[in-house]
Amino acid sequence: YCKESSTYLSSGKGSFKIRLVNVRTPYVFALLTGGFDAPSLVATSKQVTFSSPNEPLQPHLALTNDPTTLLLTWNTRDSKEPKVKFWQNTTTNIRTQAATSNKYTSKDMCGPPATTVGYIDPGMLHTAKLSGLTPGQEYNYQFGDDPEWSQVFSFRMPPAPSPNASITFIAFGDMGEAQVDDTLQPIHAQPPAINNTNLMAKEVNERDLVLHIGDISYARGYAGVWDEFFDLIQPISSRVPYMVCGGNHERDYPHSGSYYEGTDSGGEPMYIDSTAGVQTASDLVVSKELQDNVEPLLLEYKVDLAFWGHHHSYQRTCPVAKKVCQDDGTAPVHVVIGMAGQSLSGNIQEKQPDWIRFVNVHDYGYTRISVSPLSLTLEYIKSDGTLKDTFTLKHTNPFDFLKYEKAVVNTDPSVVITVTPNQLNKSGDWVTVAWDGVSHPSDTDWIGVYAPPNGEESIDPSKIAPVKYQ
Template sequence: MDFRGVILLLLVFVGYPWVSVPSAAVRTSGEDYVRPPPRATLNLPSRRTKQSSDPQQVHISLAGGKHMRITWVTSSEASPSVVDYGKLRGKYTSTSMGESTSYTFLFYKSGKIHNVVIGPLEDDTVYYYRCGGEGPEFHLKTPPAQFPITFTVAGDLGQTGWTSSTLDHMDHCDYDIHLLPGDLSYADYQQHLWDSFGDLIQPLASARPWMVTEGNHEKELLPLFSSEFRSFNARWKMPFEESGSPSNLFYSFNVAGAHIVMLGSYTDYDQYSDQHNWLKADLAEVDRTKTPWLLVLFHVPWYNSNRAHQGEGDDMRASLEPLLYAAGTDLILTGHVHAYERTERVAGGRLDPCGALHITIGDGGNREGLATRYLDPQPDWSAFREASFGHGELKIVNGTHSLWTWHRNDDDEPVRSDQVWITSLASSGCLSRRPDKLEFGKISVGP
């Protein structure tokens, strides 16, 4: 093992100091709002107990075709991977069996991770369910089949006091699905933090589907060990197989009238890669008469006027933006930069009425603090930017209009700080200007 590997091993067992927290509130030039400093990491010891069959870290996700995946962890290896469910509290009319897995990470061994797909389920309906044949009852609500539908969005969550505020504010939204563009637990090799993160989000994630993609803090790559994305893939199985993807790191799904694509910023994306080939085929199958909205999420932003992480998305943008532009992508949501920014419609580095609207929302509550330094002057494509913790809410009202709102965490109150109506490209005439779908790879955008 090389020197870097030794250092990483030491970090796993003894911990390491995170980015320091400012001792005073931060004010940026020209803004009246004074941002409070980041809050400390929560003390959330794992509730895993030896031989316990109680379901822990329960979260749900869409599994395609009116099905839902229920995921939970038990300490007991004997606990069965079974879910009983029904539409009446305490009365279960259906049972589904599933599968289980576990993983090791150096000297850590996870609990038994259960994955059970239930359904078919009725749209816009509350179901009650029980995991493992015993224990507490949970409930979930399936998404609607038609508009309107509401998404919450927050990236770079972590496990701090601000994470708690963000989750609390989301809990007061009447939403259908949560979208998370990477950086979930901030475990960073310390595997018990995956367990505490699962417990932290369980009240929300067990009731509404969470659809996630990976960020850099999910990579957890150790030299000389095959560990890349091991924890993420074991704990957060997404419907990649249902969408024809070869990898859990990128996939797509349909809900109501939206086609949503989750891409991987940290897996190959050049024109010869599996991800590029899969995306090209996936977009070619999108029927904008049935799904007039096309949304895309990944971790590293392509359009970013913050000084943090400048240029990191350039290579991915060069490879994949032509495909997304040709497909008429309406909205691209990213994280990574710990601040909020919304662009105008843009493509090829310049304003374009048929380009995507980009939103960076890597401000869910992470322990690393806010990215407060912006480029000056502000680019013409940057419409609104602010370094504050918060979450977004996207309400797709119908096939032509949606309402985007960003809620800043002002102390412990959600304050609506940015709001804009978005018109779909499917209704704007832009799609008629696109080349044939089979020619996606030949289009070029920008200068």
């Protein structure tokens, strides 16, 4: 309101500062009377323009099904030959990758307000595939088109998939955005999202990716909210892959297409979403059917951890199957992580079921997950940096994933394994194992260290487990 300026009500004049995100078109300021119920336009300003209206903005990295390739998406007003320049260490070996471009209009949207008052021309959306990257290595990059180029950003490739790999990532849901200058929007904003993104940005250099499991910006038909959202997450999405799932607020308009279909990047996680209140048409009516059909899949494929959103809270279960706590490592732990920004939910049972281990409906935040071959640790971080909850999952049998029943013996006399020394002095001595002659090497080949019974020299991998592996 104008009255936020201390001189306005007494003098009819005032001023305050407002932060503007480049939305690819000039801004016009207006003064209106009558509040929000009966707005009446009194005056408008001259246009406010950006010196670089075609400024490349909104960088967003994403994983693909190739561990040596990332996708980069960004936005401009228009472009003739959009591309990315990327390099390691110095600028002496710059690679360039052309981008593909597309856009949408109001006619592509489902209905109002996206087709009417909420529509802003989105400009062009550009996507480039950065291939031939080395897992774990640092790269610099710049995107745009002559003469408009972005600032120089950098990213570190996630580690390559491997039985020995360790990764660490951030996960949350139901975040949204808000104006850092405290201005209002046509829809309800989520101010806690600012603290969360600022805190995540401080640690993102130590993470391999971010997982936002649904209810992304809460734009709800107002396109300008997406510009503000991408501006808010830029310090994160420009640095690590920012992976998302669709929530109900991304596909909640009637006839907006199938919720379950889309282009497969090769790495989407499963996401099941609740979209209604308690009524005859509510999905809560079929919750038993969901449990009956989904839970067996999670158990069959030995899922350790399941993330859920939509309810704006943090909740954690024991390892649970059929509403009964199980031994660690034998059933998935379910964690609700919908506490990243949208108003927190208070509809929690007073008496929690026996399989609930932790509930918090008071603190915004996100989760930090560290995964190694034998353990997974999750930390619930409040938006002020306080640790609110943590737990660790461990595999009681580290070779539980090894399919013994599928193991075969198919020896190749041309492959030679040598171990030196083969006579050791004491427990804890080191050896060097070397191999040669593999005609078709694969990234899934591995070395097993076995201790055959009775000192036998031959082994049958279908009948004996390795002591360790590499």
